Amino acid sequence: MNKKKNDGSGRTGWNRFIYNNNTVGYVFLAPFVIGFLCFTIIPMISSLYYSCTDYNMIDKETWIGIKNYINLFKDERFINSIKVTLEYVFFSVPLKLAFALFIAFLLTRPSKAVSFYRSLYYLPSLIGGSVAVALVWKELFARKGLINVNLGKLGIDAVNWFGNMSTAKWPIILMTVWQFGSSMLIFAAGLKEIPSSYYEAAKIDGANGWQSFWKITMPCLSPIILFNLIMQLISSFMVFTQAFVITGGGPNDATMYYALYVYKQGINNRNMGYASAMSWVMLVIMSVITLIVFKTSNHWVFNESES
Amino acid sequence: MKGRKVVSTVIYHIFIAALGLIMVYPVLWMVSGSLKNNAEILSGSLSLIPPAWRWENFAQGWRGFGHVTFTTYFKNSILITTFATLGTVISSSLIAYALSRVKFAGRKLWFTIMIGTMLLPGQVVMIPQYLIYNRIHWVGTPLPLIVPHFFGAPFFIYMMMQFMTSIPRELDEAAIIDGCSKYSVFSRVIFPLLKPSLISTIIIQFYWKWDDYMGPMLYLGKPTSYTVSIAVKLFADATSKTDYGPMFAMSTLSMIPVFTIFLVFNRYLVDGISTSGLKG
Numbered sequence: 358m359n360k361k362k363n364d365g366s367g368r369t370g371w372n373r374f375i376y377n378n379n380t381v382g383y384v385f386l387a388p389f390v391i392g393f394l395c396f397t398i399i400p401m402i403s404s405l406y407y408s409c410t411d412y413n414m415i416d417k418e419t420w421i422g423i424k425n426y427i428n429l430f431k432d433e434r435f436i437n438s439i440k441v442t443l444e445y446v447f448f449s450v451p452l453k454l455a456f457a458l459f460i461a462f463l464l465t466r467p468s469k470a471v472s473f474y475r476s477l478y479y480l481p482s483l484i485g486g487s488v489a490v491a492l493v494w495k496e497l498f499a500r501k502g503l504i505n506v507n508l509g510k511l512g513i514d515a516v517n518w519f520g521n522m523s524t525a526k527w528p529i530i531l532m533t534v535w536q537f538g539s540s541m542l543i544f545a546a547g548l549k550e551i552p553s554s555y556y557e558a559a560k561i562d563g564a565n566g567w568q569s570f571w572k573i574t575m576p577c578l579s580p581i582i583l584f585n586l587i588m589q590l591i592s593s594f595m596v597f598t599q600a601f602v603i604t605g606g607g608p609n610d611a612t613m614y615y616a617l618y619v620y621k622q623g624i625n626n627r628n629m630g631y632a633s634a635m636s637w638v639m640l641v642i643m644s645v646i647t648l649i650v651f652k653t654s655n656h657w658v659f660n661e662s663e664s
Numbered sequence: 665m666k667g668r669k670v671v672s673t674v675i676y677h678i679f680i681a682a683l684g685l686i687m688v689y690p691v692l693w694m695v696s697g698s699l700k701n702n703a704e705i706l707s708g709s710l711s712l713i714p715p716a717w718r719w720e721n722f723a724q725g726w727r728g729f730g731h732v733t734f735t736t737y738f739k740n741s742i743l744i745t746t747f748a749t750l751g752t753v754i755s756s757s758l759i760a761y762a763l764s765r766v767k768f769a770g771r772k773l774w775f776t777i778m779i780g781t782m783l784l785p786g787q788v789v790m791i792p793q794y795l796i797y798n799r800i801h802w803v804g805t806p807l808p809l810i811v812p813h814f815f816g817a818p819f820f821i822y823m824m825m826q827f828m829t830s831i832p833r834e835l836d837e838a839a840i841i842d843g844c845s846k847y848s849v850f851s852r853v854i855f856p857l858l859k860p861s862l863i864s865t866i867i868i869q870f871y872w873k874w875d876d877y878m879g880p881m882l883y884l885g886k887p888t889s890y891t892v893s894i895a896v897k898l899f900a901d902a903t904s905k906t907d908y909g910p911m912f913a914m915s916t917l918s919m920i921p922v923f924t925i926f927l928v929f930n931r932y933l934v935d936g937i938s939t940s941g942l943k944g
Contacts, residue, residue, distance in 0.1 A: 381846040382768025388755040389762075389778065392815020396793060397781055404792035414798060463680060470677065476930055477684040480691065483926055487875035488893045489915030492900055493694045496705070496908065503693070506708025535687070539868070587783065588819075595787045598877045602897060616787040623791045624882065632791045640788045647783055 401640075408633035418630065425634035435635065437610055438618040439642070445526060445614060446593040449533040454585055457540035462574070464541075465548050475545070482538025491532075491602035495519075498528040519604055522611040529599050529612060540585045547581035548574070576659035583654050587647065594643060615639060691919075697912035698722070705908045718909060722917070725910030729898050732887050734914060737895040742921070744809050744880075744891060745873040751813035752820055752869045753862055759816040760824035761850045765836065782818035794882060804885035809876075813869075820865045827861035828854065863932040871922045892918045 374380055383390070408425055412418035429435050460478055464471050484490055497503050498518040505515040518524050551574065559569040575582075597616040600606060606613035606621070613621075619639075623632030692712050697705045698721055699714035726734045762768070763775050797808045831854065839853050840846075855862075880891045890898075896918055899911035 376845055378766055378846070379768045382762050382766040382771060384847075385758045385762030385766065385850070386768075386774060388814065389759045389774070389816045389821070392755075392812060393777060393781060396796075396812045396815065397784070397789060400789055400792035400796045404795060407792075407795060414795075460683075463676075466676065468677075470680075472931070474680050474684055476926075478687055479926075480688050483871055483922055484691065484875065484919050486872070487915075487918065488877050488897045489694065489918050490690070492896065492911065492915060493690050493697075495900070497690060497693070501706060501708070503708050503710070507710065591783060591785050595785045597787065602877070602900070616790070619787065619791060623794070629791065629795060633795070636788050636791050639785070643783075643785055643788065 404633040404636055407630050408637055410630045412630040412633075413627040414629055415627070421630070425631050426638070428631070429634055429638060434610060434613065434618060438613050438615045441526070441611065441613060442594060442596070442615040445530060445533075445596060445612075446590060448526075449530045450586065450589045450593050452530070453534045453537050453589060454540055454582070456534055457537040457585070458544050458578075458582075460537065461541045461544035461548055462570075464545060475542075478541060479538035482536040485532065485536035486598060488598065488602055491599050494528060494532050494599070495603045520608055522609055525604055525608055525611045529596070529603060532599055533593065533596070540589060543581060543585055544578065547578050551577045579658045583650075583658050587650060590646065590650065591643070594639075694912050695916050697908060698916045699913075700909055702905075702908050705912070721909035721913040724907070725899075725914040725917075728895060730887060732890070734892070734895065734917070736888055737890055737892045740806070740884075740889055741874060741891040741893070744806050745870055745921075747810045748813040748873045749866055749869045751810065752817050753865050755814050755816040756820040756865065757824055757855060757858060757862065758850070760821045760828060761854055763821065764825040764828045765833075765849075765854065766846060778818050778821055782822055790878075790882075797883065803883055806884065806889060808883045809873075809879050817869070820869065823865065824858060824861050827858060831857050860932045863929045867925055867929050867932075870925050874918075874922055 407418060409420060409422055410418035411421050411425075464475055464478075481490075499505070500515070500517055500520065504518075509515055516524055518528050555573050555577070556569055559573055564572065595616055596614050597620070600612045600614050600617055601620075604612045606617045615635075619632050619635050622628045622635065696712040696714055699717050699719065701718055701721075704715055728734050728737065759778075763771060763778065793808070794803070797803050802808050835853050835857075836849050839849050844852060875893060876891075877893045877897065880894050884890055884894065892914075896911070896915055899914065900906055
């Protein structure tokens with residue numbers, strides 16, 4: 358290209374290029390595109406390869422085909438980890454959402470104290486994921502911990518929470534439900550946006566509070582319930598720190614959740630091929646569950662544009 | 665009628681406040697435990713007032729482990745959290761702007777990919793990412809805990825996009841008529857108006873990162889690069905019997921940065937979450 362041309366039309370050509378919507382779009386999107394390739398796609402594809410190998414991160418990997426996947430389905434500890442994870446999700450997510458909605462609903466009252474209360478109820482979510490709180494929980498539910506001592510005062514026998522396969526999950530589920538703050542905030546934002554005219558109209562028609570909750574609040578809130586449900590499902594499947602700090606997966610694998618088992622196999626045992634296969638099986642399970650929730654949501658999520 | 669209303673208001677406040685107290689009790693118990701000794705903590709007393717204020721727990725806890733004090737741990741945590749939060753806020757707002765305000769070819773596809781990544785649980789990519797970081801020799805450094813945050817976080821991108829739907833498009837158009845380019849619309853119009861959403865992002869990302877245990881445990885090798893969350897856990901791992909007082913003292917201190925951020929920005933938190941775009 359010669360210089361003269363550049364000074365004239367080249368410059369406007371450059372301007373046209375740089376201010377073009379496609380250029381602007383990809384300039385702003387660039388971080389995501391790069392991050393998606395480097396931190397999601399490349400790792401996932403390469404782990405698909407590793408899942409068909411025997412790899413300990415020191416020696417070179419050896420190709421073993423689908424043997425890892427076959428072993429997975431024979432591995433009772435893996436099957437158990439999926440089972441206890443599903444059980445944990447099944448109890449913790451609905452309880453957490455119900456509680457979040459209940460508190461968000463209570464806090465819609467016009468009162469000066471509401472924002473103070475909201476902060477109060479948000480506090481557990483703010484710090485609940487920390488190791489510090491997990492350690493507190495461990496002591497609260499210890500054999501001679503605060504909970505047992507005070508149950509004793511009420512005449513109830515002490516429960517060996519973390520020593521018993523059937524009780525070990527409950528303190529962890531309780532801890533998850535306790536951190537309902539972010540779901541509550543999202544519900545609160547949603548409740549604020551329901552026009553008060555709906556309620557007034559219902560009142561004129563003679564509806565009581567209970568009726569207007571089920572006929573107005575719930576349908577209007579259903580898209581937000583779906584959003585919270587999906588987000589909480591995903592974060593519940595990732596349960597790790599609490600179980601790692603409090604029970605370490607015990608007793609007898611009763612709280613050996615999926616993420617803990619992957620960690621054990623991959624990082625502790627350096628069984629990276631096997632752990633990669635586990636990641637892919639989990640990806641398939643998660644996708645199926647998310648898809649089911651989205652499919653069924655057509656039946657219960659109220660769509661304003663349709664009516 | 666009026667009397668009934670007063671009674672119901674009183675019952676309402678008593679109920680909410682009592683429930684709130686139960687909610688924060690474990691935290692208060694930990695704070696009061698930071699001033700008690702082992703026997704007092706394990707006595708099972710519900711009282712939150714320490715019998716004797718044992719401030720020495722803080723000095724003892726701060727000493728840390730094997731010549732590494734909490735000064736180091738705090739410095740590491742602050743560094744990692746600050747950079748990661750900064751990265752998230754900047755990159756996520758850029759990406760959210762592209763996806764919600766610029767009409768470019770492939771926008772729908774990238775939006776779908778972004779939602780797909782949001783729905784991808786972190787533990788599924790834990791091992792694959794570990795292998796990649798291992799290959800490029802990042803394991804043992806804080807890089808895996810910081811660098812990925814400069815490439816956008818789908819959850820926050822989505823949150824900001826929701827918020828942007830509440831900013832009238834007429835503002836963009838007016839700015840363009842006044843001679844702004846699509847670039848300066850972002851820097852002069854959208855970014856300043858996004859403030860509540862940016863602040864929500866700062867709060868949430870800050871405490872996620874500060875509380876994060878799994879990441880630092882996976883990637884930080886040397887005790888001198890440990891974060892506060894790793895260090896607090898070390899109290900419980902001690903081979904001799906656990907010193908609960910110092911452990912709770914350091915646990916309490918570990919929460920102060922999160923509290924501070926929350927108290928300073930609290931009033932923006934609810935404003936920054938908009939659900940208007942979630943509807944049908």
